[in-house]
Amino acid sequence: MRFIQSDTTPLPGRPALQQHPFYANTLRMLGLDVLRVTARDPDPAAHILAVRRRFGPFRVAWVPHGPVWSDTVSSEQRVAVLHHLRRVLCPSHLQLVAAQDAADQHIMKGIGFRALSLPQSHAWLDLQPDAATRLARQHGKWRNRLRHAQSAKLKIRARPFCPDRDQKLLTLEEAQRRIKGYRALPARFTHAWATSNPDTAQVFEAYEPGGLAAFILVLTHAPTATYHIGWSNETGRALSAHNLLLWEAANWLSASGYCALDLGLIDHKNAPGLTRFKLGTGAEIRTGGATCLALPRLSLPSLRHKAA
Missing domain, CATH: 3.40.630.30 (Gcn5-related N-acetyltransferase (GNAT))
Structure with a gap:
């Protein structure tokens, strides 16, 4: 599995706004450090967009939505990409990743990520x-x-x-x-x-x-x-x-x-009227995974006791 920085590889399927190169262009214009990576094995298996920021003493790597999986990715490749994700995002950074779906969230739980929020759903209109x-x-x-x-x-x-x-x-x-x-x-x-x-x-x-x-x-x-x-x-x-x-x-x-229009977040509890309006278009609900957190992996210096 190789990870290559790339801003030109076409995305498969129906990617969300936060997974697209145009989103990366926008954040860069706003002064943010954005990393786009393609995982190849040997063909493209996944595409990851990450934002790296500093909040006081903390360095954060944030994946707002992802990865985007290729149409032919195997379950073994998904596991391999997600296992390598922490290294790709910089082990010294606090890592926030919005899982693509419940399956990805389950895999991430096994490599040190913990859910911070409930999964969110969006209304997608098929065009x-x-x-x-x-x-x-x-x-x-x-x-x-x-x-x-x-x-x-x-x-x-x-x-x-x-x-x-x-x-x-x-x-x-x-x-x-x-x-x-x-x-x-x-x-x-x-x-x-x-x-x-x-x-x-x-x-x-x-x-x-x-x-x-x-x-x-x-x-x-x-x-x-x-x-x-x-x-x-x-x-x-x-x-x-x-x-x-x-x-x-x-x-x-x-x-x-x-092929599709994302009408935004579905919130039955806090915005029932808006939710009814979005679903009234004929849109379908698409549910992602939770936003997950992994703490930085710290390398502590070894301590040697001096001889008495």
């Missing part, structure tokens, strides 16, 4: 079926709201996000965030993404006669994409503009060759 099939998969209430929005004759505009011109959109979303009390990545992340990965942030806007009613921002990282942020005023909410924007975004992404 490979045709529009008619995706429409049929929507929940009835969600589809009715989509039709309501379509009858309102909102004008939809899709275009690349421009960091300089579109700061006003980020300002609107940040104000909404403060009012509603939810968390999202800061505006500087959006600027860094759009700057370091040109034409991979796509804005979908809904206009009514009085002006902008709603928008969503989607980050594309082929072969998948991620819903990033969105905003809506009272008119937009009354007209179900977000249903229409997500539908139009899904159609655009599907026509552009993207």
Whole structure:
């Protein structure tokens, strides 16, 4: 098993945003130390993205989501990669790894990792079926709201996000965030993404006669994409503009060759309404593993007693 630093190897399957080279580009623009490694045996078996940071006296190696496994990886290769993971991430660092799934978490438990959190689930919308099939998969209430929005004759505009011109959109979303009390990545992340990965942030806007009613921002990282942020005023909410924007975004992404859209975290307890909205699109739940911690392996100097 060889581990090679690489930023160019294509990723198999349906990688999440945090596993993609575009995410690495963004973090590097924000001044972070990012390591991307491909495990080969002899063909690519796994791809790992890690962020190395210092918090006071502690050095931390963080894998936000991973590894990305090749389509043909064997169970023996998965075990071998995860056993070598601690060495790859630097044994002297405190190591935080968000396991890809429950199977990886079980393997990691046997090599010194301990779960810090419960596994998280995301809503993933399959974009490979045709529009008619995706429409049929929507929940009835969600589809009715989509039709309501379509009858309102909102004008939809899709275009690349421009960091300089579109700061006003980020300002609107940040104000909404403060009012509603939810968390999202800061505006500087959006600027860094759009700057370091040109034409991979796509804005979908809904206009009514009085002006902008709603928008969503989607980050594309082929072969998948991620819903990033969105905003809506009272008119937009009354007209179900977000249903229409997500539908139009899904159609655009599907026509552009993207296979899936990550709609974000599923939280039945703290955000039941938002969870129902995401699943109403016809999205499926994809559950990962827990975020796991391994303490640094310290090399202590040997102590020799002096002869009396």
